[in-house]
Amino acid sequence: MSVSYTLKESFAGFRRNRAASLITVFTVSISLLLLGVFAIITMNFAGFVEQIRSRVDLEVFLDTDINERQQEEMNDILTSIPGVDEVVFVSKEDAAKIFERDFGESFDDILEDNPLPQSFRLSIREGYTTSDSVAVIAGRVEKLQLVESVHYRKQLLELIDRRARAFTVATLFIGIMLALSAVILVANTIRLTIYAKRHIIRTMKLVGATPMFIRAPFLIEGVFHGMLGGIIASLLIEIVFSFFIQPLSEDLLVSIHVSWSFYALLVLGGCLLGLLGSLISIGRFLKEALVQPN
């Protein structure tokens, strides 16, 4: 099978049937636009949730006051726990300042002594912010000597976890349905154009062409159409985002941005869509039925 012939045939298909080609490209664009916008929204929402999670800190209160050497030791131990990101020591004075900031009243006005305990504030590394992981970390910290108690927003994390799981399942489901309908839509569009060529395909078989020889140009044409569709969908998304969404994003307090690798993925998805669509569509017309009405 000659490569140059196959390539020439593939692109001749575009020239020979412009209208059908445009419809296929258009169908791919629309399908990918839907999928793309859905993916962007999902990813940004997931990022937003991750941001909330990462703001959850552990507060580790100590039962006695410790000196500077103990403080350093403690710092090392805490840092060595997997999942712990930053460790900050909060002295009694710091605690008092925080109290004053939060409640607008100073201890000095009320009490002689500062009753607030020393504490450490731990931030959690990304990837360890599920309620289970944080609970494990909190458990390990609680067992340490000198630690009196560990506090964090357990309920909030658990709530996010539950919702996040439902969210993931739902988006996965919708995503799969969208992808599936994209494949079906594109395959059907391509099937129409191949159906129009069924006599030609049959003649090719009768003249001694192998199924692969007939199929190859259709597949390449499909990939090419898919790629064009992917590029168009990317351009549309880029236009919508850079002209309409991004100017708003400061007001919305969330930054929505679309990366180049996302566009690359979209174009790749287009190629795949075109390939799958043609592969599904052409099979039926290539089968050697051995008994066929003329």
Next chain:
Amino acid sequence: MIEFHNVRLTFGNQDIFDHANLAISEGEFVYVIGETGIGKSSFLRLLYMDTLPTFGRVRIGGYDSSSITRHQIPFLRRTIGIVFQDYRLLEDRNVFDNVAFALHVTGARRQVIASKVHRLLSEVGLSSKEFAMPDDLSGGEKQRVAIARALVNDPVILLADEPTGNLDPTASRDILAIFDRVNRRGTAIIMATHDYSLLAQRPGRVIKIQNHSFYDVV
């Protein structure tokens, strides 16, 4: 070269062939005649294995209907040239590319293709129509393109299903003259027809399909 052994062919509950036997040798010029709907086209389709016998076996070249695989069928078809009553040209490409297609499927090189196509187009008298599209050709011209395509792989057998069925007498004579030339070079011709005037113009073996079987007419 071609043998039918006890062939039975049925479509639904309709018998086309039953206990049909036949042998055709290399280089023969054969007319296959019979009423419309009797099974002439089905006979040819059995030869290029577009349909397989319900019972019995058809042998052609080195291939046998009882053992051929789907994978082998394209290769069988490259060793026989087929001309259809309705031409079956590839409507989406010009005359040159139609003839060239039969060579492309074999993986022939471009220079070989160009020289062979030009030789065949001149053989059928269509050198000047190389770039014409099928839609712009007369019936006789279309049929000559189809013949050029069928011959371009130097087949040992040329099958033709009522090749003059849609043509006027002059165009029919041209086609017959081409077949005669090709046959003199050693290619067997098997032509289904109900145009009996051809038989007088170019005598050959006449096989009649009747009662679900083959009969030599002498």
